[in-house]
Amino acid sequence: MLDALAAELTELESKHLLRRRRTVESAQGVRVRVAGRELRNFCGNDYLGLANDAGLKAAASAAIAEYGVGSGSSHLVCGHQAPHELLEQRFAGMVGLPAALGFATGYMANLGVITALVGRGDAVFADRLNHASLNDACLLSRADFVRFNHNDLDGLARQLAASTARRKLIAVDAVYSMDGDLAPLQALLALAERFDAWLYLDDAHGFGVLGEGKGSLAHWQLDSPRLIYLATLGKAAGTAGALVAAERTVIDWLLNKARTAIYTTAAPAAVAAATLASLDAIERDGWRRDCLFARIAQLREGLASSRYRLPAWSTPIQPIELETSQQALALAEALWQRGIWVAAIRPPTVPTPRLRITLSAAHSEADVAALVAALHELE
Known part of the structure; x- marks a missing residue:
């Protein structure tokens, strides 16, 4: 049975569908530490910046x-x-x-x-x-x-x-x-x-x-x-x-x-x-939502002229669909090397591979500008 499971894991990896975890060494937020590196975090769901409030x-x-x-x-x-x-x-x-x-x-x-x-x-x-x-x-x-x-x-x-x-x-x-x-x-x-x-x-x-x-x-x-x-x-x-x-x-x-x-x-x-x-x-803090929607608008405006096509809606979840799981992993890894963490989501979780960008009220203009610049560089 162990051999069979190992073979199936190998098959998942060959299809770029194997899941792995990264360990966060800091509190959750828009800046996190992983393996001693500080990264800009664009894959959490802490939309209002309250997780470490x-x-x-x-x-x-x-x-x-x-x-x-x-x-x-x-x-x-x-x-x-x-x-x-x-x-x-x-x-x-x-x-x-x-x-x-x-x-x-x-x-x-x-x-x-x-x-x-x-x-x-x-x-x-x-x-x-x-x-x-x-x-x-x-x-x-x-x-x-x-x-x-x-x-x-x-x-x-x-x-x-x-x-x-x-x-x-x-x-x-x-x-x-x-x-x-x-x-x-x-x-x-x-x-x-x-x-x-x-x-x-x-x-x-x-x-x-x-x-x-x-x-x-x-x-x-x-x-x-x-x-x-x-x-x-x-x-x-x-x-x-x-x-x-x-x-x-x-x-x-x-x-x-x-x-x-x-x-x-x-x-x-x-x-x-x-x-x-x-x-x-x-x-009480309506300013949190104001900041969140400002960062969403900044991302959408920053990528409007790019080859990346964001959806028509303006919620904190802004996916970039890609043709293959391999492309999604490669783009996520390239962003990771630039200090930006965006999750690559692949089948069977979704029918179409994608980068799932998420925004937070705690993101600064500089954070979103860095993400936009890196995505343009990787077009």
Whole structure:
């Protein structure tokens, strides 16, 4: 068996698809240290520059002093501490939904929510570019897993009309993690209303950025009891974990049926306390989003005359598609040698190889200018 695995790893490497890790020796941010080198970081999801923020660190330290390091148990036994409860209440109010439930990770939230809401005899309708965690959740739910072409509303409508499922759930990324484009949420909600379905939104890359920080619900001005909303906290919020908000009945159901919430130890109270400080910063510090969108505009303007074609949208995720995985790796390596870290994303994560450039409020004009200059040099 070891020989077989080794042969398959060799085959992956021959196709330029082998994955490897690099170890970061510093705090996360727009400048990181790897193997003793300082690099400009354009591949993280710290969109607002909060991952190493002094206020968040102080909140976490104070919570450790009061609540200790570990939570000691699952939420339903004795691990649900005051910061967890405050965070759920605060988040629900922030996104305008009646109640919320915390999860240790966004991946666990997707697994827990979808498998709790649909099963045999039901159907889940998912965009083909959804995150892997959504796809895994759909498969594990044992519901009929129906995929529609990316943002294809007419195709989805036909699939919904043809379904005889007992319960229907539409599941999409609100902002697609590898492309950076937005799902047409108003039209998707209209379809959910028309065909008596739930609409589940994974807003991992929209929360903190869109809708003055309140996320995609605020951006699209959505309000419906059919909505189930997920925000992960390891991106713009700068911490870790995830929160799901919905009608109180839905949250009570998840508390009783979402296995990834029930059968796992609660995250440390310090993480919840840091996230409460993060929500304060997201609502208070509009300048962070101003800086972020200024850097996005700078990148797009700087590459407008190049051979690189950026997408039409202006989110923090700005991919440059390439023809082969080998080209993506070579361009990423050339940037690395110039002190710039951009991730090469390859199949099967995406259908088309690319460099996934991500911007942060903490990037300076000089940081983005250096990236633009290096890309022009490598044309």
